[in-house]
Amino acid sequence: MRSILILFLMLIAFSCKQDAKQMVSMQEDVAYLAADSLMGRETGTSYEMLAASYLADRFKHLGLEAKGTDGYIQEFTFKPTLNPHEQAEVVEGSGTGTLTGRNVIGYIDNNAETTVVIGAHYDHLGMGGQGSLHRGGDAIHNGADDNASGVAVMLKLARDLREKNTNNNYLFIAFSGEEMGLLGSNYFVKNPTVDLAQVTYMINMDMVGRLNEENTLAVHGVGTSPVWKQTLFANNDAGLNIAEHESGIGPSDHTSFYIMDIPVLHFFTGQHGDYHKPTDDADKLNYTGMETIANYILNIITDLDDNEKLAFRKTKNESEDVPSFKVTLGVVPDYLYTGEGMRIDGVSEDRPAVKAGLQKGDIVKKMGEHDVTDMMSYMKSLSKFEPGQTAVVTVERDGKLMEVSVTF
Structure with missing residues (x-):
């Protein structure tokens, strides 16, 4: 009887172990x-x-x-x-x-x-x-x-x-x-x-x-x-x-x-x-x-x-529509953003965005004379610039527009 009880308890323990897994x-x-x-x-x-x-x-x-x-x-x-x-x-x-x-x-x-x-x-x-x-x-x-x-x-x-x-x-x-x-x-x-x-x-x-x-x-x-x-x-x-x-x-x-x-x-x-x-x-x-x-x-x-x-x-x-470009802003775009513009999700150290004072959460609205309405227009705008060139970038921060000077 005791051996049967032990076997029964072992089966319960094994079953619980399986359920736990x-x-x-x-x-x-x-x-x-x-x-x-x-x-x-x-x-x-x-x-x-x-x-x-x-x-x-x-x-x-x-x-x-x-x-x-x-x-x-x-x-x-x-x-x-x-x-x-x-x-x-x-x-x-x-x-x-x-x-x-x-x-x-x-x-x-x-x-x-x-x-x-x-x-x-x-x-x-x-x-x-x-x-x-x-x-x-x-x-x-x-x-x-x-x-x-x-x-x-x-x-x-x-x-x-x-x-x-x-x-x-x-x-x-x-x-x-x-x-x-x-x-x-x-x-x-x-x-x-x-x-x-x-x-x-x-x-x-x-x-x-x-x-x-x-x-x-x-x-x-x-x-x-x-x-x-x-x-x-x-x-x-x-x-x-x-x-x-x-x-x-x-x-x-x-x-x-x-x-x-x-x-x-x-x-x-x-x-x-x-x-x-x-x-x-x-x-x-x-x-x-x-x-x-x-x-x-x-x-x-x-x-x-x-x-x-x-x-x-x-x-x-x-991806076939992505233009080629020679410069980078040095940011991580927020690919989940569904509003107008390109929202910055992160900035890289010692890159143009950081040097210009751009921050995570800023929404890029314009680069030079080029409007930025979404990710594709941002990349197309970026493709217009050459290394060493400086442009005025318009961003929205906390609901207000501001302009910064960015050197690529």
């Missing part, structure tokens, strides 16, 4: 992935392998079916580069100078005719190097927002979608190699572990951890299907300020799926002063905001559960 919070997921012990999760390193193992374990205990080529893992070989003007490239087979990246893939099989792909990249910049904006030597780039935040939201969606919205299957992918040029997502679409013809749409989350006080959420890819615009606004119960972007092309993993004629949505809460720096840490994230975004995306998926396969629509590549 399934109920890991987004904050706990970010804390693990963005810890110093993972040394920035650079693609091809042993530390990224640790992160991949953690994610495979999370998928397992969430009840997801393994959908890689080796359990939850899909390996690919790539050749890194130290040339800032070249990207790393995926290669066939291993050899001298090659490294291995690992996508982590889990699946909810509802025996449906269509599949929704939900993805986020889990790699980051390691100790810095190419892509880092840090100027103080080697340091751990934890990448809490970029992109432990997206992975944490993806894991929450995996938990929330079990036995729910069963008219679709769900493929969850933690991509490797995004920072090196979308290596993992590009490899996956060329070597898919499900039939891409059955994929109805793809949702990507890259940097969703800094929802601001204005509740502004950028959504890219709105033009890639006729249903997106109506669906986005019909499900905005939280009163998010949606900054729409039509193009399916952008510097994140949704691009790889758009190129395969799959409708995409990419969610993004904006750049900030810690972007690609060692200061992008877990304690700076807005976890309540992440919860809001996760619920918003779940509402969208729920709304589309009884739809047939979504129609795909090609969009204009917005």
Whole structure:
């Protein structure tokens, strides 16, 4: 009798342990992935392998079916580069100078005719190097927002979608190699572990951890299907300020799926002063905001559960319209700003903006004789100036217009 009681108690303890693993919070997921012990999760390193193992374990205990080529893992070989003007490239087979990246893939099989792909990249910049904006030597780039935040939201969606919205299957992918040029997502679409013809749409989350006080959420890819615009606004119960972007092309993993004629949505809460720096840490994230975004995306998926396969629509590549310019103002634009002008989200040390006294929050209205009404007009204005040239820049600060002299 006693042995039966002990066995019963062990089973209860094991069950509780399993439930505890399934109920890991987004904050706990970010804390693990963005810890110093993972040394920035650079693609091809042993530390990224640790992160991949953690994610495979999370998928397992969430009840997801393994959908890689080796359990939850899909390996690919790539050749890194130290040339800032070249990207790393995926290669066939291993050899001298090659490294291995690992996508982590889990699946909810509802025996449906269509599949929704939900993805986020889990790699980051390691100790810095190419892509880092840090100027103080080697340091751990934890990448809490970029992109432990997206992975944490993806894991929450995996938990929330079990036995729910069963008219679709769900493929969850933690991509490797995004920072090196979308290596993992590009490899996956060329070597898919499900039939891409059955994929109805793809949702990507890259940097969703800094929802601001204005509740502004950028959504890219709105033009890639006729249903997106109506669906986005019909499900905005939280009163998010949606900054729409039509193009399916952008510097994140949704691009790889758009190129395969799959409708995409990419969610993004904006750049900030810690972007690609060692200061992008877990304690700076807005976890309540992440919860809001996760619920918003779940509402969208729920709304589309009884739809047939979504129609795909090609969009204009917005990046092709960006003019070339020889000078820089030395600011980080606020890509979430939806008002008139270009709002400054950060300024770089020892650059023209700082020397002229411009500050975070200033809204650029005019550069020389050129009006600035949005991001594109700002870039077009900037392209008119030459190094050494001085111009009067008009900005709005605290509701008042002021002029400063800027030397490029």
